[in-house]
Amino acid sequence: MFTGLISDIGRVERIDTQGDLRRMRVASGYKPESIALGASIACNGPCLTVVASGGLNEGSWFDVDIGAETLARTTASAWRVGTPLNLERSLKIGDELGGHIVTGHVDGVADILAVDPFDGMSRFSIQAPDKLARFIAEKGSIALDGTSLTVNSVDGAVLSVLLIPHSLAVTTWGERRAGDRLNLEVDLMARYAARLSYFAPTESAAI
Incomplete structure (x- = not known):
């Protein structure tokens, strides 16, 4: 669950394609220790699951797997190395709900x-x-x-x-x-x- 309040602008660093699956590496300003394996991060809207992460310069990188359904129904199929992405971490109980309830499921x-x-x-x-x-x-x-x-x-x-x-x-x-x-x-x-x-x-x- 998200609020639609962007917390960082990430950038696509790498794309690996295996059949209908794309693994993308995104550079961000988030602290590497704050990104847990399996965490949900909204990238330009779609809710994506972190499958790997690490430190990068003053920030971090994280990998997400993008399946055929997401590629077909969102703009993710057009993302390239260098594409900037609006990032938002998932909502925590007690966080301020300053936007509106967003699921990360693109219509x-x-x-x-x-x-x-x-x-x-x-x-x-x-x-x-x-x-x-x-x-x-x-x-x-x-x-x-x-x-x-x-x-x-x-x-x-x-x-x-x-x-x-x-x-x-x-x-x-x-x-x-x-x-x-x-x-x-x-x-x-x-x-x-x-x-x-x-x-x-x-x-x-x-x-």
Whole structure:
């Protein structure tokens, strides 16, 4: 479980491919002794499991295995050596929940349509997959590349989000351009509310 508050920007250092499996090494600023084998770290949104780790310069490195399902449903298949990644450690009991509840289970891939910078900020216009539009609401929460953001506006499957200077500086969003693709996770409550309403009995069925 995560909050969508990015704690570090990592970078892909190495990629090894074996059939449908990719093992990626990510360099980070985390202390090596703080990364446990089997720990969950969200990398640009997807929750990935640490299979090895060690020290690197002033920080650390950790390896994650990325399976066929994750490669097919996220932007992970496009990551290359040097790709920057938004990183977040899993939530601990007692941590401040400053964003919203994020599972690290990506629902789809969205596309940046336009970037409008102004006053040090940037407004992003984003095309979400049509099937996810019903889960996205104005002033609701959404996770994009693992970042918890507030939806400013929605028009069909097109939404906008606003990034303040701090967020642009401490995440990969400062490097984002029109045409880039993003991992999208809808709000957990919206997902379950839609599921419950789908199975809700009709008035005639309840009589």
